[in-house]
Amino acid sequence: MTQLRDDTARDSLRAGLVRREMHSSRAPASLILAFLLAALCLYVLLEVLLEAIGQPPWLLDPRGFAAWLNQLPDNASPLVLGASGTLILLAGLVFFLQGVLPGRLHRHLLPSRRGIVVVDDEVIAAALARRARLAANVTREQVLVTVTRSTVEVQLRPTSGRPVSEVAIQAAVEDELARTGIEPVPLVTVRVSASGVVGQ
Numbered sequence: 001m002t003q004l005r006d007d008t009a010r011d012s013l014r015a016g017l018v019r020r021e022m023h024s025s026r027a028p029a030s031l032i033l034a035f036l037l038a039a040l041c042l043y044v045l046l047e048v049l050l051e052a053i054g055q056p057p058w059l060l061d062p063r064g065f066a067a068w069l070n071q072l073p074d075n076a077s078p079l080v081l082g083a084s085g086t087l088i089l090l091a092g093l094v095f096f097l098q099g100v101l102p103g104r105l106h107r108h109l110l111p112s113r114r115g116i117v118v119v120d121d122e123v124i125a126a127a128l129a130r131r132a133r134l135a136a137n138v139t140r141e142q143v144l145v146t147v148t149r150s151t152v153e154v155q156l157r158p159t160s161g162r163p164v165s166e167v168a169i170q171a172a173v174e175d176e177l178a179r180t181g182i183e184p185v186p187l188v189t190v191r192v193s194a195s196g197v198v199g200q
Helices: 003-023 027-051 062-070 079-098 121-136 166-182
Strands: 105-109 117-120 145-146 153-156 189-194
Touching: 027 062, 027 153, 079 121, 117 121, 121 145, 121 153, 121 166, 166 189
Parallel strands: 153 189
Antiparallel strands: 105 117, 145 153
């Protein structure tokens, strides 16, 4: 029973670590929103205090602004209302999407018995580009590999007069992926350019 509880706690901890390392933090968006709301509240408090002690308003008279808001939309240009409404909608959409979308980072998991191993997609792309380069017998500049969560795209420009096999390159890249054991395993596509480069 104790062993089962320990295994459950370890799995829960591992899942939390994986989520933290694979997903971007919502802290920047939260800090920006909190700062904007705090600045607005401090400004309103300043204007109310200035009115309470009989001083002129710093920027806007609170009562005059409330009366202006009450008369909307008759007292404002439709263009200004449309533009401000669009800006507010876009800002709200940005914060909404920050909260709803998963925010995955460009990383993959590697299998490990002792913990979790997280590798950036750029590191994986470099290893796959090296393997594709060796399989096609081309230079580093002739291979471009792009790695996303679900796909690996290999773009290759062959050397003029030296044919390359897309099947062999794809097999080499898939073999390298199988050796690394990344999760989830992306789908490999190979594109060989019709125009070659002049050999050195």
